[in-house]
Amino acid sequence: MLTMFEKRVFDDKAENITERIFENENESILFFKVLVNYLDMTSKNKLGLDKLSESVLENSLEMKAYFLETLKAMAEIAARADELTPVYTTGQLAKYFGVSITTINNWINEGKFIGVERIEKNIQSRISADTLWKAKTGKLYSVAQIVKEWEEEQKALGNNRYDTDEVKFLTEQLVLYEKKYGGDFEGTLGLKEELSSEEQTDAAAWSYFRRKFDGLRDDKLTGN
Incomplete structure (x- = not known):
């Protein structure tokens, strides 16, 4: 499980992580699509990514914004206390x-x-x-x-x-x-x-x- 401390550190670095991932446009688009589809199919806590249209892939700034939001949502889910954790x-x-x-x-x-x-x-x-x-x-x-x-x-x-x-x-x-x-x-x-x-x-x-x-x-x- 991700601790709340680790989550805060990740949130602080999420923007830099996003910038590095999007240094290569072609690879970043492919990675973004794989990540979005995987999360939408597997996440218990739906991120609403299925509502994204292909048009977002044509706007790098919009795609970065969605990606950054997704990273933070993932960290939030990872840090959320599990019901089985005392x-x-x-x-x-x-x-x-x-x-x-x-x-x-x-x-x-x-x-x-x-x-x-x-x-x-x-x-x-x-x-x-x-x-x-x-x-x-x-x-x-x-x-x-x-x-x-x-x-x-x-x-x-x-x-x-x-x-x-x-x-x-x-x-x-x-x-x-x-x-x-x-x-x-x-x-x-x-x-x-x-x-x-x-x-x-x-x-x-x-x-x-x-x-x-x-x-x-x-x-x-x-x-x-």
């Missing part, structure tokens, strides 16, 4: 990533969810499973991968879920660090290039608690 709220993502909703919103503002923009205040963003998330290392993961990993961890735990005391402990630790530094990890220690020895220790522990909040395996199962 979409998650910030609250759901907070659970899957093991962080707070505030952190998810900060990640959106920072562009860590590629192509996702923060919508109006007090309205939860909804992010497709196909969206790519940029980790601190720079590596990209799809939201679907994160969700799958979380679900596998929960399945592995089976009936041996966290003890209530353990969940309470992890929650309290996360709250303590947020209070100590006046915000979430990404907005405090995560932004600093140089950390003191105390901050380095806190950063390591904080990161650990965040990763394990929703995905910690029961040590008793593995004997660790």
